[in-house]
Amino acid sequence: xxxxxxxxxxxxxxxxxxxxxxxxxxxxxxxxxxxxxxxxxxxxxxxxxxxxxxxxxxxxxxxxxxxxxxxxxxxxxxxxxxxxxxxxxxxxxxxxxxxxxxxxxxxxxxxxxxxxxxxxxxxxxxxxxxxxxxxxxxxxxxxxxxxxxxxxxxxxxxxxxxxxxxxxxxxxxxxxxxxxxxxxxxxxxxxxxxxxxxxxxxxxxxxxxxxxxxxxxxxxxxxxxxxxxxxxxxxxxxxxxxxxxxxxxxxxxxxxxxxxxxxxxxxxxxxxxxxxxxxxxxxxxxxxxxxxxxxxxxxxxxxxxxxxxxxx
Amino acid sequence: xxxxxxxxxxxxxxxxxxxxxxxxxxxxxxxxxxxxxxxxxxxxxxxxxxxxxxxxxxxxxxxxxxxxxxxxxxxxxxxxxxxxxxxxxxxxxxxxxxxxxxxxxxxxxxxxxxxxxxxxxxxxxxxxxxxxxxxxxxxxxxxxxxxxxxxxxxxxxxxxxxxxxxxxxxxxxxxxxxxxxxxxxxxxxxxxxxxxxxxxxxxxxxxxxxxxxxxxxxxxxxxxxxxxxxxxxxxxxxxxxxxxxxxxxxxxxxxxxxxxxxxxxxxxxxxxxxxxxxxxxxxxxxxxxxxxxxxxxxxxxxxxxxxxxxxxxxxxxxxxxxxxxxxxxxxxxxxxxxxxxxxxxxxxxxxxxxxxxxxxxxxxxxxxxxxxxxxxxxxxxxxxxxxxxxxxxxxxxxxxxxxxxxxxxxxxxxxxxxxxxxxxxxxxxxxxxxxxxxxxxxxxxxxxxxxxxxxxxxxxxxxxxxxxxxxxxxxxxxxxxxxxxxxxxxxxxxxxxxxxxxx
Numbered sequence: 001x002x003x004x005x006x007x008x009x010x011x012x013x014x015x016x017x018x019x020x021x022x023x024x025x026x027x028x029x030x031x032x033x034x035x036x037x038x039x040x041x042x043x044x045x046x047x048x049x050x051x052x053x054x055x056x057x058x059x060x061x062x063x064x065x066x067x068x069x070x071x072x073x074x075x076x077x078x079x080x081x082x083x084x085x086x087x088x089x090x091x092x093x094x095x096x097x098x099x100x101x102x103x104x105x106x107x108x109x110x111x112x113x114x115x116x117x118x119x120x121x122x123x124x125x126x127x128x129x130x131x132x133x134x135x136x137x138x139x140x141x142x143x144x145x146x147x148x149x150x151x152x153x154x155x156x157x158x159x160x161x162x163x164x165x166x167x168x169x170x171x172x173x174x175x176x177x178x179x180x181x182x183x184x185x186x187x188x189x190x191x192x193x194x195x196x197x198x199x200x201x202x203x204x205x206x207x208x209x210x211x212x213x214x215x216x217x218x219x220x221x222x223x224x225x226x227x228x229x230x231x232x233x234x235x236x237x238x239x240x241x242x243x244x245x246x247x248x249x250x251x252x253x254x255x256x257x258x259x260x261x262x263x264x265x266x267x268x269x270x271x272x273x274x275x276x277x278x279x280x281x282x283x284x285x286x287x288x289x290x291x292x293x294x295x296x297x298x299x300x301x302x303x304x305x306x307x308x309x310x311x312x
Numbered sequence: 313x314x315x316x317x318x319x320x321x322x323x324x325x326x327x328x329x330x331x332x333x334x335x336x337x338x339x340x341x342x343x344x345x346x347x348x349x350x351x352x353x354x355x356x357x358x359x360x361x362x363x364x365x366x367x368x369x370x371x372x373x374x375x376x377x378x379x380x381x382x383x384x385x386x387x388x389x390x391x392x393x394x395x396x397x398x399x400x401x402x403x404x405x406x407x408x409x410x411x412x413x414x415x416x417x418x419x420x421x422x423x424x425x426x427x428x429x430x431x432x433x434x435x436x437x438x439x440x441x442x443x444x445x446x447x448x449x450x451x452x453x454x455x456x457x458x459x460x461x462x463x464x465x466x467x468x469x470x471x472x473x474x475x476x477x478x479x480x481x482x483x484x485x486x487x488x489x490x491x492x493x494x495x496x497x498x499x500x501x502x503x504x505x506x507x508x509x510x511x512x513x514x515x516x517x518x519x520x521x522x523x524x525x526x527x528x529x530x531x532x533x534x535x536x537x538x539x540x541x542x543x544x545x546x547x548x549x550x551x552x553x554x555x556x557x558x559x560x561x562x563x564x565x566x567x568x569x570x571x572x573x574x575x576x577x578x579x580x581x582x583x584x585x586x587x588x589x590x591x592x593x594x595x596x597x598x599x600x601x602x603x604x605x606x607x608x609x610x611x612x613x614x615x616x617x618x619x620x621x622x623x624x625x626x627x628x629x630x631x632x633x634x635x636x637x638x639x640x641x642x643x644x645x646x647x648x649x650x651x652x653x654x655x656x657x658x659x660x661x662x663x664x665x666x667x668x669x670x671x672x673x674x675x676x677x678x679x680x681x682x683x684x685x686x687x688x689x690x691x692x693x694x695x696x697x698x699x700x701x702x703x704x705x706x707x708x709x710x711x712x713x714x715x716x717x718x719x720x721x722x723x724x725x726x727x728x729x730x731x732x733x734x735x736x737x738x739x740x741x742x743x744x745x746x747x748x749x750x751x752x753x754x755x756x757x758x759x760x761x762x763x764x765x766x767x768x769x770x771x772x773x774x775x776x777x778x779x780x781x782x783x784x785x786x787x788x789x790x791x792x793x794x795x796x797x798x799x800x801x802x803x804x805x806x807x808x809x810x811x812x813x814x815x
Contacts, residue, residue, distance in 0.1 A: 002568050003580045095544050096565075099557035107368045114367070155582065255583050308582040 001155045007309035008097045009156050013163025015090035019083045019112075020140040021171045023133040025050065025206050026073055030129065032202040033066075036195055044069035049178045050171075051081050067124060074133075075120035083136060087116045102150040105143060112139040158250040162304065169243035169267075170297055172207060172230055177290035179203045180223075200226045207238045224276050227286065231271045240271045240293065247300070257307040260300065267296035314355040315347040315740060317733075322742050326472050326730040328393050339396035339791045342508050346501075347391070355390075359735075362390055362500045369492065386489060387784030389734045390500055393745065393766045397511065397792045400763065403466070403474060403749070406658030408758045409649060411462045411751045414479060414636045416652035418458040421635055422448045432651050433644050436668065440719045441638055442689050443482070445597060447604050448632030451621055455755025459636065460523055460628040461592075462751045463487070466764075467662070468730035475662045475727070477746065479645070481629060481637035483594050487516060487750045488551035489785055490765040491558075497787040509792040511762045516750070517558035519759045520592075523752045524559075527626025528589040535589040537561040538579065540569070542595050542611045552594050566595070571615030577625045590626040591616075597631050639688045639722045640666055663725060667718040676723040677714065680707045683723040685714065698775065700726055729775050732786065734768055744769045746777050747788065763788035 029047055036042060045064035048057045051073065060078055061068045076082045080089075091113045098106055115135060123132030144164075151157050179199060201221050204210040209230065210221075216233060217225050233239040248264050251257075270292055279285035322330050329340040336344045350358075366386055395403075420427050421444070427433050438444055463484030465477040494513050498505060521537075528535035541552035543565050556563035568579050569588065578585035593600055599609040604617035619625045635641065643664040646657045665672040665683070676683060685697040697710045714721045731742035749764030766786040767777035777783040 001582045002562060002564060003582055004565065004568050005562075006582050092544070095549070095553065096563075098553040099561075099563045103557065110368055 001159075003309055005097050005100055005156065006159045007305070008093045009100065009159040010163040010304070010309070012090050012093045012097065013160040013165075014167040015086045015093070016140055016143060017164045017167035018081060018171070019086040019090070019116075020137055021168070022051065022073055022081070022083050022086070023136040023140075024208065025171075025175070026070060027130060027133045028202055028206040030126070031205070032198065035198050035202075042199070046178050047073060050174045052174065053079055053081055056080075066126075070129065071124050074123050075116075084116050084120050087113050097156075100156045102146060104146045104150060108139070108143045108146050112136070112143065115139060155253060158253050159308075162247050162250055165243040165246035166297060166300065168238050169240050169247075170294070172238055172240055172243070173290045173293045173297070175203055175206050176227065176230060177287050177294075180227075180286035180290075181284070196223070197221050203230070209236060209238060212236050223280050227274075227276050227279070231274055231276075241268065244268050244271070254308070257303065259303040260307055263296065263300040263303045267293055267300065270296060314350055314352040315344075317344060317348060320733055320740060320742070322731060324470070325728055325742065326468055326470050327742060328395075328468075328730050328732040328745070329391075330733075337394070337396075339793055340394040342791075343392065343394055343504060343789075346504055346507075358500050359390065362388065362496055365496050365499050369495070386492070387770060387779070388493060388496060389743075389768055389770075389784055389786045390497070391733050391735060391740070392497060392787040392789045393732050393747075394789045394791055395763060397790055397794070400790045402658065404760045406476075407464055407749055407751050407760050409653065409655060409658055410464065410476065410479070410645060411459065411753055411758060413645065413649040413652050414462070414481065415457050415459055415753055417641075417648050418481075418630075418633055418636050419456045420652075422451060422458075422632060427648065427651055430651070432647050433641070436719070437640055437644075438635075441635055441641070443597070443632075443634035443638055445632035445635070447617055447621075448630070451630075451632075453630045454527055454626065457753045457755050458630040458633040460527070460630075460753055461520070462753070463748050463764075464751065466659070466747045466749065467727055470728045470730075472730075474659060476645070476659050477662055478639065478642060479637060480748075482596060482634040483548075483629070484748075484750065485548040485551050485594075486748050486765040486767075487761065488554040490750075490761065490763070490788070491516060492554075493765070493785055493787040508789075511790045511792060513762050513788075516761055517555065519752055520555065521559045521561070523754045523759070524561075524590045524592055524626070524628055526754045527628060529623055529626060530589055536587060537590040537592065538564045538569075538588055540564055540566065540591050540593040540595055540600075540613075542566075542599070546594070548594065555592075561592075566609075566611045566613050569613040569616075571613060571619050575615070575619050575622045575624050577613065577616065577619050588625060590628070592628050597634060600631065637689075639664075639686050640668065640719065643722060662727065665723045667714050667721040667723065673714065673718055676721075677711060679723075680710060682726065684726050685710050685721055685723045688720045688722065698726065726775075729769075732766075732768070734770070734786075736770070736772070741772065743772070744775050744777070745786065763790045 025047060029044065032042070043064060044066050047069055048054055048064060056079055057064070057072055060076070061072065072079050072082065074083050077085055079085060091109050094101070094106060094109050119132050119135070123129050147157070147160065200223055201210065203226055204213050204221065207230065213221065213226065213229050216236070217229055219225050229236065230239050232241050234241055234245065236242055244264055244267055251260065270289065274289055279289055318334055320330065320333065322333055329337055329344060331337050366388055417427065421438065428435050428438065459481040461484060463480040463486060465480070466474050467477045468474050490513060504510070524537050525535050538561055539552055539556040541549060541563060543549065546552070553563055562579065564579060569577055570580070571577050572585070577588040577591065579588050595611050598605045600612040601614060601616040602609045602612055603614045616625070617631060620627045620631065643661065643666055646661055649655055649657045665676050667673040667676055676685065679699070680697070681699045683699045685699065687695045697706060699707065729744040729746065731744055733740045734743035736743070745766055745768040747764050747766050750761045752759040766788045767779070767783050768786055769775055769777045769782070770784045771782050774782065
């Protein structure tokens with residue numbers, strides 16, 4: 001496996017996962033807005049924080065209105081993390097590594113690309129948004145399905161998995177970060193507590209975790225439960241622990257790297273040893289932990305790059 | 313009725329499917345009567361299916377402009393071009409003969425230059441050839457083969473003679489479109505493949521693989537082979553990725569490779585450096601090695617020539633093979649065939665006038681309004697003058713160009729180019745076309761594609777078939793007529809009857 005190709009497969013996985021996650025995130029926020037009373041100021045701004053694009057957004061837009069935020073996240077080419085940009089990037093990368101993936105992958109990515117090009121704008125107004133975004137999700141799932149069914153579990157596949165798992169880990173920690181910050185902050189202002197559970201529920205929904213949570217936790221939705229589930233659950237595919245196990249499970253098939261193993265172990269320890277109740281009580285407890293996890297993910301990325309992507 | 317053949321105009325040209333208006337050629341009979349049974353609605357549905365297939369299969373060619381890559385869908389015509397097997401076999405023999413002679417020529421040019429000493433080819437032709445690489449003098453590639461992959465362009469004139477228009481020996485492209493056209497047409501007219509004996513084309517990737525594998529400097533091993541591409545901005549990138557995928561070899565860019573102190577080529581992998589045995593390079597000579605050629609090239613691999621000359625890596629095509637891909641050298645190919653092989657050329661050249669010869673130049677300058685003038689070393693149909701269609705200013709410009717650099721120009725009579733029925737906005741109309749078969753040489757044997765890539769000028773009356781300039785393509789069928797009388801046993805009677813009474 002060429003280093004450049006490994007790098008590209010990794011990023012292909014990340015971009016694809018990013019497109020899917022962003023589509024889910026927008027859809028869920030729309031539902032959350034409907035459930036909260038008008039005076040609640042949660043709004044659309046947090047979505048920009050979740051994807052970590054505040055400065056880019058401010059450069060191009062005055063206000064975080066629904067239309068602006070949704071446009072920025074779906075169809076704005078100036079946002080490198082928009083669905084359109086992510087799909088575009090995934091497709092451009094795939095061009096350079098087409099020979100390593102089943103031929104159908106290219107056809108399905110083209111489908112997704114043309115769909116986002118042609119229908120992305122239509123997804124901005126509310127009326128059609130749900131439909132367009134669901135279709136984006138469906139088409140990304142189809143790509144995973146082609147890869148899962150038709151691609152040999154060769155090293156290339158492992159790099160794809162590393163990319164998707166790392167991206168998911170990143171997204172899960174970002175959602176927890178922003179949503180919990182908001183909860184902590186708002187508690188001193190207008191009373192959010194009646195709606196706290198609605199917000200925690202939307203965190204679960206953004207990660208398609210609601211049903212699995214209910215099944216697994218056998219409890220009503222509350223902050224401690226959600227945190228525990230998304231940090232430590234070993235069976236739910238979007239939990240931080242699960243994603244890290246995915247990355248770790250690829251390592252035996254790759255040239256050995258102690259640095260990568262250490263980076264994974266560090267994040268795992270953060271998730272495993274977290275004192276959930278203490279975190280929730282402390283000011284900026286959860287966001288603080290999520291920041292540490294993000295730093296850990298950054299180190300993991302650097303370790304991967306040094307070991308495989310920039311290999312001499 | 314979508315296809316009303318009685319309306320089809322094909323007087324005063326050679327049409328590939330019709331002998332004369334209303335009279336199909338034997339090889340095209342089945343196709344044409346089948347199409348006649350297709351309704352306009354059915355045709356529109358199949359057109360949609362074809363467009364969708366092309367789009368989703370991602371068959372594109374890349375145009376690079378204003379800092380962006382633009383993918384254009386491959387323009388494809390749904391009516392195939394049909395060639396009878398008998399005629400094709402003769403063409404195939406002619407192409408093998410020609411490429412064989414060309415390889416002898418290149419070997420000779422970088423060796424003793426006997427053909428120059430024997431005054432068959434004048435020395436000044438070589439001295440001024442921009443594709444002659446002094447770095448290759450004395451190199452002995454395996455089997456004496458330099459042009460492992462050749463794409464020759466064939467055109468047919470009004471009287472039906474098939475001429476060789478040029479031989480592409482540097483990095484000929486188009487073969488992936490030949491393969492993809494067949495995939496698309498099978499989706500469009502599956503019924504025809506049940507009833508006609510259309511010879512398959514999909515052997516090419518396997519043949520190419522064998523051709524490359526034979527170049528490995530480490531016989532016995534499973535050779536490690538790569539396709540070296542300039543990258544996604546190259547107009548043929550689609551093809552590079554396609555062929556690498558079809559052959560199951562690595563698609564690499566220059567930065568993925570390096571030449572070590574042992575003169576071997578290595579690729580950078582996640583496991584560390586891995587030795588490379590054979591490189592199918594799709595980068596022009598001048599860019600493959602900044603150490604040997606253009607020092608500013610960022611596409612190539614430093615030291616590649618060194619590795620090749622020392623026999624540590626196989627390169628296809630060999631650097632320097634382009635010396636025979638020159639429109640002036642072209643004029644000497646029939647002489648080469650006689651000189652090296654002692655045979656009569658099976659496929660004729662288009663009569664050519666070399667501007668370096670004073671007498672011929674005089675003729676060219678006096679007949680600029682009738683001739684096609686071509687620069688010796690351009691490809692893609694650029695830098696040409698089509699005399700009968702050019703303005704006076706354009707002709708005068710070429711007069712100046714020829715006089716200041718006669719070696720760089722040659723001229724040919726304007727051929728009328730054969731036509732074939734093509735679907736246009738105005739209905740089915742004749743459009744001019746050519747044919748590019750691909751020839752693989754590996755010393756002991758030579759392989760020719762079954763048919764090749766048919767390129768068609770989609771603009772009415774145009775003779776320019778290049779995709780960068782409004783050209784499209786057709787699937788090319790070599791049809792076996794002898795076997796058609798007896799349907800293959802696997803096909804049921806019911807099938808051949810249900811196909812609209814094709815025979």
